[in-house]
Amino acid sequence: MSVMTNIKRKLFSEQATPYVLLLPAVIMILIVVLFPLIFSLYTSFTGYKLTRPDTLFKLVGFRNYVRIFGDWDFWVAFFRTVGFLAVVINLEFLLGLGIALLINKITWGQRTMRTIMMFPMMFSPILVGFQFKFIFNDNVGILNNALQGLGITEAAIPWLVDGWLAMGAIAFAEIWMSTSIFAILLLAGLFAMPKDPLEAAQVDGCNAWQTFRHITLPFLMPFAYIAMTIRSLDVARAYDVVDTMTGGGPAGRTELLWTLIARTGYDSANMGMANAMAYVSIILSIAFTYYFFSKLVAARRYMGGAL
Amino acid sequence: MSTQTKAIISWIVTFIVMLIITMPGLWVILSGFRPLQEILAKPAIWIPQRLTLDNFYAIFGIGETQIAIPVLAYFRNSIIIATTSTAIAIIVGISGGYAFARYRFKFKDTLFLGLMLSRTVPGIALSLPVFIVWARLGWIDTQFGLILVYVALNVPFTIWLIDGFFRQIPKELAEAAEVDGCTRWQAFWKIEFPLAKSGIASAGIFAFLTSWNEFALASNLTRSTNSKTLPVGLTDFIAQFTTDWAGMCAMAFIIIVPALILTFLVQKHLIAGLTFGGVKG
Numbered sequence: 001m002s003v004m005t006n007i008k009r010k011l012f013s014e015q016a017t018p019y020v021l022l023l024p025a026v027i028m029i030l031i032v033v034l035f036p037l038i039f040s041l042y043t044s045f046t047g048y049k050l051t052r053p054d055t056l057f058k059l060v061g062f063r064n065y066v067r068i069f070g071d072w073d074f075w076v077a078f079f080r081t082v083g084f085l086a087v088v089i090n091l092e093f094l095l096g097l098g099i100a101l102l103i104n105k106i107t108w109g110q111r112t113m114r115t116i117m118m119f120p121m122m123f124s125p126i127l128v129g130f131q132f133k134f135i136f137n138d139n140v141g142i143l144n145n146a147l148q149g150l151g152i153t154e155a156a157i158p159w160l161v162d163g164w165l166a167m168g169a170i171a172f173a174e175i176w177m178s179t180s181i182f183a184i185l186l187l188a189g190l191f192a193m194p195k196d197p198l199e200a201a202q203v204d205g206c207n208a209w210q211t212f213r214h215i216t217l218p219f220l221m222p223f224a225y226i227a228m229t230i231r232s233l234d235v236a237r238a239y240d241v242v243d244t245m246t247g248g249g250p251a252g253r254t255e256l257l258w259t260l261i262a263r264t265g266y267d268s269a270n271m272g273m274a275n276a277m278a279y280v281s282i283i284l285s286i287a288f289t290y291y292f293f294s295k296l297v298a299a300r301r302y303m304g305g306a307l
Numbered sequence: 308m309s310t311q312t313k314a315i316i317s318w319i320v321t322f323i324v325m326l327i328i329t330m331p332g333l334w335v336i337l338s339g340f341r342p343l344q345e346i347l348a349k350p351a352i353w354i355p356q357r358l359t360l361d362n363f364y365a366i367f368g369i370g371e372t373q374i375a376i377p378v379l380a381y382f383r384n385s386i387i388i389a390t391t392s393t394a395i396a397i398i399v400g401i402s403g404g405y406a407f408a409r410y411r412f413k414f415k416d417t418l419f420l421g422l423m424l425s426r427t428v429p430g431i432a433l434s435l436p437v438f439i440v441w442a443r444l445g446w447i448d449t450q451f452g453l454i455l456v457y458v459a460l461n462v463p464f465t466i467w468l469i470d471g472f473f474r475q476i477p478k479e480l481a482e483a484a485e486v487d488g489c490t491r492w493q494a495f496w497k498i499e500f501p502l503a504k505s506g507i508a509s510a511g512i513f514a515f516l517t518s519w520n521e522f523a524l525a526s527n528l529t530r531s532t533n534s535k536t537l538p539v540g541l542t543d544f545i546a547q548f549t550t551d552w553a554g555m556c557a558m559a560f561i562i563i564v565p566a567l568i569l570t571f572l573v574q575k576h577l578i579a580g581l582t583f584g585g586v587k588g
Contacts, residue, residue: 015412017406017410018406018407018410018412018415019406019412021402021403021405021406021410022402022403022406022407022418024398024399024402024403025399025400025402025403025422025462025466026418028399028455028458028459028462029421029422029425029459029462029463031455031459032433032437032455032456032458032459032460033425033428033433033459034425035440036433036436036437036440037428037433037436039436039439039440040432040435040436043435043436043439048439056439099324102317102320102321102324103321105317106317106318106321113321113325114574115571115574116325116328116329117328118570118571118574119328119329119332120328120332121570122516122563122566122567122570123332123520123563123566124519124520124521124522124538124562124563124566125520125522126520126522126538126541126542127335127520127538127541127559127562127563130335130541130555130559131331131332131334131335131559132331134335134338134552134555134556135331135334140346140347140552142334142351145349145350145351146351148350149350149351176327176328176331180328232427233423233426233427233464235429236429236430236431236432236523237430237523239429239430239431239523240522240523240538243522244542258429258431258432258523261431261432261435262431262527265435266527271435271439274435275435275436278429278431278432278433278435279432281429281431281432282427282428282429282432285427285428285429286424286427288427289423289424289427293423
């Protein structure tokens with residue numbers, strides 16, 4: 001009895017409250033994320049094949065890792081993914097910054113513009129993929145139709161069939177989908193910006209570029225890093241886009257890490273190997289997020305509590 | 308350059324930018340209302356000649372031309388899975404967000420970081436072990452299986468947003484209520500919760516959209532009309548050699564409309580939530 005009341009008192013005490021409040025969240029994450037990830041780590045050390053359940057208990061040591069690290073296709077997909085993300089995120093930032101500055105200049109209709117900018121954010125990545133598969137289609141797509149109709153090109157351009165063009169089309173889809181996040185957050189930053197330093201800079205004789213470079217941009221950086229952090233949380237959404245647009249083809253020339261994982265795990269039923277690759281992709285994602293998050297913290301500190 | 312020319316140029320550039328942002332999506336939505344012959348016409352028919360609901364009748368199995376894709380069942384699954392997982396994620400999120408906003412405790416930063424990191428795991432990477440475990444538990448192709456995954460997917464972000472909204476409410480309000488004789492729970496329920504309500508609603512809509520739009524996990528954890536959602540169903544239209552463009556466009560319209568309405572409703576709170584949650588964190 002006294003033990004029960006003791007537990008009860010502990011459970012409802014002020015110190016325990018936050019833990020009790022967080023318990024449901026922690027349990028959910030344990031069941032759906034942490035436990036499966038531990039299991040998947042184990043699986044990556046086995047030769048598990050979906051078609052042969054008994055192989056789940058066949059430990060093979062580091063063989064899967066040795067094999068993927070020695071695999072040319074894996075490295076191509078890996079560096080293509082990293083390169084793709086670097087290009088896409090930087091372009092999104094630059095374009096988002098441009099759009100935010102543009103809308104900030106406009107005196108009326110700002111609110112409408114901001115609403116219009118949210119339009120791509122509502123699209124499911126799978127829809128974005130489908131939409132651009134439709135638009136870039138060499139036969140029925142409107143892009144080729146328009147180019148041929150206007151007499152710019154004679155023959156149909158095989159947008160999704162040529163490796164480089166397909167990669168460009170995928171990057172375009174990805175940028176279309178996510179630039180808004182940057183534009184909206186940078187615009188919020190511009191709205192929140194105090195006017196005094198700008199006026200002071202003008203008085204001191206700074207030109208437009210100097211003012212932008214030394215006052216506006218440092219102020220906007222925390223907002224840019226929030227956008228990048230949010231963005232890095234779901235970089236893997238590109239899987240949906242690539243999967244619908246090209247499926248990693250032609251001949252693996254748009255294969256990203258994530259489509260390679262899906263192919264290895266589900267199509268080839270080679271779960272052990274796929275899990276080893278999945279771990280590489282998880283570490284890549286965490287590295288991206290960690291990088292941007294630490295930049296955000298540093299930028300915030302640099303602003304010295306001005307926000 | 309005079310200020311007037313500058314203004315005109317910036318208007319033209321803005322117009323082009325807005326066109327690029329809206330046209331691809333609008334083109335697909337519009338195509339849902341056009342007959343297939345017109346969509347595939349060469350040279351392209353830019354201004355729709357005839358608008359029709361035939362594509363929608365076809366995918367819902369009404370009328371003469373029928374398509375053997377159970378869109379209605381997918382729609383029902385999507386609604387059930389997205390709303391249930393959102394409701395649970397919100398309750399869990401309020402509880403967790405409140406803890407982060409109002410209490411100091413050991414391992415607070417570690418816990419927060421851990422929750423956020425769980426969100427960075429790519430869907431496709433997570434799907435592998437979840438697929439194996441769910442298969443053993445018999446949860447593959449069930450609504451329950453997918454709901455559980457979506458709750459966990461949404462919890463970190465809802466906690467982040469709701470934490471931000473609670474932080475904007477001065478602590479003193481609840482403390483004053485407690486001095487006046489309210490319990491902590493009453494102070495929360497009667498003072499803090501109503502103030503954070505609109506913020507919580509936008510966190511909920513964010514969670515709903517995530518579940519509504521998710522593909523990587525759903526495509527591997529569902530098999531049939533029992534649990535297939537709309538995004539997974541969309542790929543049904545791609546047969547090996549042919550793609551039913553008209554049907555797909557109609558279905559795209561069905562997927563986008565709820566998302567469109569919900570996002571417009573909360574856009575203001577969404578922006579405020581993202582900005583404050585991040586900058587003041």
